[in-house]
Structures are given as structure tokens and as C-alpha cells.
Amino acid sequence: MRLGALPPDPRDIYSQMKGGSAPFGKEDEMYSFDFEKPSSIADAVAALGAEDAQALGGGQTLIPTLKQRLAAPSVLVSLSGIAEMRGVCVEDDGALVIGGATPHAIVAAEAAGSYPALAALAGQIGDPAVRNRGTIGGSVANNDPAACYPAGVLGSGATIVTNTRQVAADDFFEGMFATVLEEGEIITSVRFPVPQAASYQKFLQPASRFALVGVYVARFADGVRVAVTGASEDGVFRWTEAEAALNKEFRPDALTGLSINPANMIADLHGSKAYRAHLVSVMTKRAVMASL
Amino acid sequence: MxxxxxxxxxxxxxxxxxxxxxxxxxxxxxxxxxxxxxxxxxxxxxxxxxxxxxxxxxxxxxxxxxxxxxxxxxxGQAHADGSLSVIQQAFQDHHGLQCGFCTPGMVMSAAALLKDNPRPTEAEVRKYLEGNLCRCTGYHNIVKAIMAASGQDVSHIAAE
The missing domain is CATH 3.10.20.30 (Beta-grasp domain)
Structure with a gap:
């Protein structure tokens, strides 16, 4: 971080993105930065080797963050010009692979046949104009604790493919705005095994259009996965007690009596810890119902 | 640069x-x-x-x-001779604006919607406009204008 810039506090970013007030006054003035738009992954990796370089996906979170002066990169490296990182395809084994720079609107349209629940999730992010810019790689790398994609990625047991390695979703997310990504590492694609049935149920926070609570339930031949976003101070998580109950019996009633400990839930003006904990149960039941 | x-x-x-x-x-x-x-x-x-x-x-x-x-x-929405586009004219005809500040964004979103979905339902129009805020109209006449611009009969939608 350069002189004059404060290191970003995840809580400031969270509060700003969810409609909180700006920590600094001049919101229309970003710190100055250079801009590069490489056309290959190799060139992007090279450009990101510069000190304080920052990758730019669709910018739908990063640009507001820059406007709030919560980040001060020396150079933004746009990933939008890399053709090999855009698009949706189904591999021979049936897995759905989405390029890291693919906008949500493209996923919503092109994955609708192969993985309808994930396409529906993509179609609920933000609003139409945001979905035309925001990308899956940007969302997953940012790991906003109320973003939709982390729930779909963790709930599907997807694999995050970067320029250097492949990481299982279970090992990827490390808490609010934190992942295992190294400096300069780029999400080139995300690979989703397609479940037998799945559903994402989002309780919308209508001002920010993020999830107040969102639950992704996916039923595979070898078990059920339940991933929760919007609720925990630690970001997206798997509700393993619910998974165990649903593995015994895949019905909403199987969740009766199960509850989430509210201690670790997010509390803000939109909902208390107890309210979010309650919503997790309700949205999980709805997701199971929708998957039947 | x-x-x-x-x-x-x-x-x-x-x-x-x-x-x-x-x-x-x-x-x-x-x-x-x-x-x-x-x-x-x-x-x-x-x-x-x-x-x-x-x-x-x-x-x-x-x-x-x-x-x-x-x-x-x-x-770039109006015709070359300066006459309003179908969507702009519908906003005028159906009073789809009051202060007018949101109107450019509303018209551009409406044009994007109708390009992909030429005859949207009222619910689809409201859904598509989730990212366009209007603090004057209550949206009703904006939705009505876009429905009219798509060539659909809006006479059953009461004037407000």
C-alpha cells in the first residue's frame, strides 16, 4: 500500500457495499492508478507482478471500493480482454466450466440448460446492468460475505482453477473478503460438478441487492451440500448439521429442530444475529423444497 | 492515456x-x-x-x-430528424417522468430490455428496472410507457 492510503478494513468495505456511509469525504475521486488490459493470461500475470498491482474483473465492487479510497493500487490490470477466460462450456464428464472473466448475465443465459440452479443464482446478482459487467472470478476472489457466487461454488463443491493450481472450494474461502489466492494469482475458470438437484434461495436485501441470507442446497449421488452466504462473520460456510440430516432424509421436515448458533452471525441495521440465524433455517428448507 | x-x-x-x-x-x-x-x-x-x-x-x-x-x-436515441424514439415518445405520452433525472437511464434500460424481450410482461418490466431508481413517479407510468412502447395495449392500466 502506498503512502497516504490506509489499508482496507474488511468491515469498512462491507459496510460501504451494504449502504453504509463513506469513511472519507470525496467519494468521486479515486486515487490515481495506471491501467493495463492484456489479452492473455500470461501477460496479465506479468502485469500483476508490479508492486501494488490489482486485478480488475468487472469492477462492480472494486470501482466503488476505489471511489471510497479503501484501496490504492498502482496499476489496475483488466481481465476483460482475455478471450480464453470468457465463456461457458460443458466438459465430457458433464462438469460445467465457467471462464473467470465471464459476466453473470452470460452465465444466467448460457448455463440455464446445463446447470439451472447456478444459472438462476447468476441471474439474481445485483441488477441487469451489474450482471452485464460483474464476473464470476471477481465475485469469488472478492469473497464478499453476502455475495451469491461463493454459496454456489461452495455448495456445488466446485474447483477454482487459477493460473498456477486447482483449489477445491472447501479449501478456498478463508473468511470475510479472504481466500487462499496469492498476490497476483488469477482465477482463470471455475469448474462445477453438476448435481442431481439444486436450488439457491436468496433473501434479498433490496437496497444493496446482496443476500441478507442466501442458501445453496445441492444434492449429489454421494451426498448433500448446504452452503450459506450473507449470514456469518466468517463469510460463506457449510451447514454440516443440515447436510447430515438431509443425507438421512431429503425433505424440509428433516431440518425441523436444527438451528444455527447466532453468536457468529452478522448483525447490522438490516437484521440482527438471531434474525439471520432464523433465516438460515427458513431459506434452507425453501431450497430443499425447491430441489424436490 | x-x-x-x-x-x-x-x-x-x-x-x-x-x-x-x-x-x-x-x-x-x-x-x-x-x-x-x-x-x-x-x-x-x-x-x-x-x-x-x-x-x-x-x-x-x-x-x-x-x-x-x-x-x-x-x-443517440432520437431519430436523425430529431423526432423522439418510440420509447421516448411513450414516456412523454404516458407521463413516465416527473423531474426527469432518472429518465435517461430508464430509457436506456428500457431499450436494452425491449431489444432482448420485445413484448415483456408488466412483471418482467418491473424486474428489469430493479437497478433504476425513480424517486418521483412510483414507477407506475414508467412501466406503462415501456409496455406501450413494446406495442402492447395499456388501456387496462389505469392512469395514475
Missing amino acids: KVSMTVNGRLVEGDVEGRTLLSGFLRDQLSLTGTHVGCDTAQCGACVVHVDGVAVKSCNMLALEADGAEVGTIE
Whole structure:
């Protein structure tokens, strides 16, 4: 971080993105930065080797963050010009692979046949104009604790493919705005095994259009996965007690009596810890119902 | 840094900083002030323009990201003879605006919607406008105008 810039506090970013007030006054003035738009992954990796370089996906979170002066990169490296990182395809084994720079609107349209629940999730992010810019790689790398994609990625047991390695979703997310990504590492694609049935149920926070609570339930031949976003101070998580109950019996009633400990839930003006904990149960039941 | 793009069919060039927003380039360098900046946080939609055929919030996109792109703004919506587009005329006919601040974004979003979905239902129109805020009208006549612009009968929608 350069002189004059404060290191970003995840809580400031969270509060700003969810409609909180700006920590600094001049919101229309970003710190100055250079801009590069490489056309290959190799060139992007090279450009990101510069000190304080920052990758730019669709910018739908990063640009507001820059406007709030919560980040001060020396150079933004746009990933939008890399053709090999855009698009949706189904591999021979049936897995759905989405390029890291693919906008949500493209996923919503092109994955609708192969993985309808994930396409529906993509179609609920933000609003139409945001979905035309925001990308899956940007969302997953940012790991906003109320973003939709982390729930779909963790709930599907997807694999995050970067320029250097492949990481299982279970090992990827490390808490609010934190992942295992190294400096300069780029999400080139995300690979989703397609479940037998799945559903994402989002309780919308209508001002920010993020999830107040969102639950992704996916039923595979070898078990059920339940991933929760919007609720925990630690970001997206798997509700393993619910998974165990649903593995015994895949019905909403199987969740009766199960509850989430509210201690670790997010509390803000939109909902208390107890309210979010309650919503997790309700949205999980709805997701199971929708998957039947 | 140099940037060039096609705006409303005209090739334009400019010199911008990395941090220059598309909205700023359109307004400050091209004097296309029909693109409004309302919230400057990508929530209100007053700054919606088309980039390569899709609606985007120009206050949330760097000008350099639009290098080489086809950009459409509200100034390019009217016909060459100056007469209003079908959508603009419908907004006038059905009183789809009061103060008018949100209107450029509303019209650009409506145009993007009708390109993909020429005969939307009322629910689809309301859903599509989730990223466009209007603090005057209560949306009713905006929705009505867009339904009318799509060639559908709106006589059953009561005037408000």
C-alpha cells in the first residue's frame, strides 16, 4: 500500500457495499492508478507482478471500493480482454466450466440448460446492468460475505482453477473478503460438478441487492451440500448439521429442530444475529423444497 | 492515456487517466450530459448506457475499459430528424417522468430490455428496472410507457 492510503478494513468495505456511509469525504475521486488490459493470461500475470498491482474483473465492487479510497493500487490490470477466460462450456464428464472473466448475465443465459440452479443464482446478482459487467472470478476472489457466487461454488463443491493450481472450494474461502489466492494469482475458470438437484434461495436485501441470507442446497449421488452466504462473520460456510440430516432424509421436515448458533452471525441495521440465524433455517428448507 | 470508441455512431478519441470513469468521459470530454450521475455508487441507474449492445452503469466502468467499444447514450436515441424514439415518445405520452433525472437511464434500460424481450410482461418490466431508481413517479407510468412502447395495449392500466 502506498503512502497516504490506509489499508482496507474488511468491515469498512462491507459496510460501504451494504449502504453504509463513506469513511472519507470525496467519494468521486479515486486515487490515481495506471491501467493495463492484456489479452492473455500470461501477460496479465506479468502485469500483476508490479508492486501494488490489482486485478480488475468487472469492477462492480472494486470501482466503488476505489471511489471510497479503501484501496490504492498502482496499476489496475483488466481481465476483460482475455478471450480464453470468457465463456461457458460443458466438459465430457458433464462438469460445467465457467471462464473467470465471464459476466453473470452470460452465465444466467448460457448455463440455464446445463446447470439451472447456478444459472438462476447468476441471474439474481445485483441488477441487469451489474450482471452485464460483474464476473464470476471477481465475485469469488472478492469473497464478499453476502455475495451469491461463493454459496454456489461452495455448495456445488466446485474447483477454482487459477493460473498456477486447482483449489477445491472447501479449501478456498478463508473468511470475510479472504481466500487462499496469492498476490497476483488469477482465477482463470471455475469448474462445477453438476448435481442431481439444486436450488439457491436468496433473501434479498433490496437496497444493496446482496443476500441478507442466501442458501445453496445441492444434492449429489454421494451426498448433500448446504452452503450459506450473507449470514456469518466468517463469510460463506457449510451447514454440516443440515447436510447430515438431509443425507438421512431429503425433505424440509428433516431440518425441523436444527438451528444455527447466532453468536457468529452478522448483525447490522438490516437484521440482527438471531434474525439471520432464523433465516438460515427458513431459506434452507425453501431450497430443499425447491430441489424436490 | 489515449482512448477511442464509437459513441452514438461517431468515432471519438480522448486523453484520459486510468481512473476516468466512462460517465466522466461522456459528460466532461464529449459534453454528452444526458447521461446523469445520480448516486455514483452503481445503485440508481441514472448513468445507464449501452456498451457493445448491453446496458451498463457508466459510473461503474472505467473509460479505458470501453476502448474500441460501441457506446450508445440517450443522445443517440432520437431519430436523425430529431423526432423522439418510440420509447421516448411513450414516456412523454404516458407521463413516465416527473423531474426527469432518472429518465435517461430508464430509457436506456428500457431499450436494452425491449431489444432482448420485445413484448415483456408488466412483471418482467418491473424486474428489469430493479437497478433504476425513480424517486418521483412510483414507477407506475414508467412501466406503462415501456409496455406501450413494446406495442402492447395499456388501456387496462389505469392512469395514475
